[in-house]
Amino acid sequence: MNKPLAQKLAPTTLSEVIGQKHLLGESKILTNLVKNKKLFSMILYGKPGIGKTSIANAIAKNLGERYRFLNAKVNTKKDLDIVIEEAKMYDGMILIMDEIHRLNKDKQDILLPQLESGLITLIGMTTSNPYHAINPAIRSRCQLFELKELEIDDIKEGLKKAIKHPDLKGIEIDDKSIELIAKLSGNDLRYAYNLLEVAYYSTDDKKITEEKIRKINNKPVFFSDKNEEGHFDVLSGLQKSIRGSDVNAALHYLARLVVEGDLDSIYRRLSVIAYEDIGLANPAIGPRLDAAINAAERTGLPEARIPLGTIVAEMALSPKSNTAHIAFDEAIADIEKGNVGTIPKHIKTNSPDYKYPHDYKGAYVVQQYLPDKLKNKKYYHPKDIGYEKNIKEIYERLEKLKNQGN
DSSP, rough: OOHHHEEEEEOGGGGGGGTTTTEEEOOOOOHHHHTTOOOOEEEEESSSSSSHHHHHHHHHHHTTTTEEEETTTOOOOOHHHHHHHHHHHTTTTTEETTTGGGGHHHHHHHHHHHHHHOOOOOOOEEESOOHHHHHHHTTTEEEEEEOOOOOHHHHHHHHHTTTTTTGGGGEEEOOHHHHHHHHTTOOHHHHHHHHHHHHTTOOOSSSEEHHHHHOOOOOOOOOOTTOOOOOHHHHHHHHHHTTOHHHHHHHHHHHHHHHTOHHHHHHHHHHIIIIIIIIGGGGTTHHHHHHHHHHHHHHHHTTHHHEEEEEEEEHHSSSSOOOOHHHHHHHHHHHHHHHHOOOOGGGSSSSSSSOOOGSSSSGGOOOOSSSSGGGTTOOOOOOSSTTTHHHHHHHHHHHHHHHOOO
16 A cells, blocks of 8 residues: 555654654753653643654654554554553553543553553553543643644745655745645644645646645635734634624634634634633623534534634623633732631531521621631622623622621
8 A cells, every 4th residue: 555645754763753842852851751761651732733643653663662553542442452461571562542532441441550550651642632631540640741733834844855755756846835835734744745745646747836736725824924924813813803892803803713624723712702701791601602612513614604603793792801710810819929828717627617608598697708818808899791780789789798797
């Protein structure tokens, strides 16, 4: 079988890996681990096509250790058992496992003791956030390393190496065409290699031009380098337009993100906006956004644009409040400054002096909850807008009762 160019270009050493300068290179973490011939179980996480598999394979090869590759979703318990038995024969083995976040409980129960004993050294890979998606028992036994998105210059570096490969004999391509492929790649080096290979074999003269590339991939280019308007600027435009209640601008920036196809970034940013910018002025927006995201996930593109467009319009026109997260940030600031104090005795565990609010009229009784040092502290300052207007009335009534009680 003829392997794709991307597979043939896969690095065999860490020095050949493109990007990830925060982990690789002179005096960097992963490079030093290999240099010192010492490996710990780890999880590499980040977007597709940025080098997780390349780094995992290169580490194993550079160390000269025996290793096996499994997929947590595809491979069975029997496959895992075979790897463990093989590891016992050779007194240890590196297990490279893709989609580690899909490892079910049965497989976890088999793997955990082997990680604990050191028989298996795991290099897990995932596109999901390991702090949320991976079982804590696995996570606690691994070092977590985040791989950063590749820059346009990283993709161009990879493409310039690729055009020297024997499979692309006689290729003619200029810098503008290389840059176009890099921009169309969406920071995914594997995709860039694939697009280059398709462009090469779809010509009769091996000459690749911008026009030919656009005929293969006519997706508008929004991924751009540091000298142009970037992807994160579009996300910033979306948030600030919603915060500023400009529904037309919000829909414009959403449209640019949908055309890019980066739904994950949309979901993450909208989730932040729902609680940072709308908050208690419209508490229902969080569950409504979750419902819209679920609908978008089920339908996929292009239909995903319908629930996303609807919820973004609603968010832009919703009343806004940032009081809750500002209050919480102030509370965190007190903790970080050491401004804490002792928890009042009457609300400590099993205290006989605790007044149970449900035993009192209106399920409320005046008693001190904050430490003495902070007993008069006010973090929360409500706004008189949207649903928060109702919350403000309750808050002020409770404060009045508290003052009367004192």
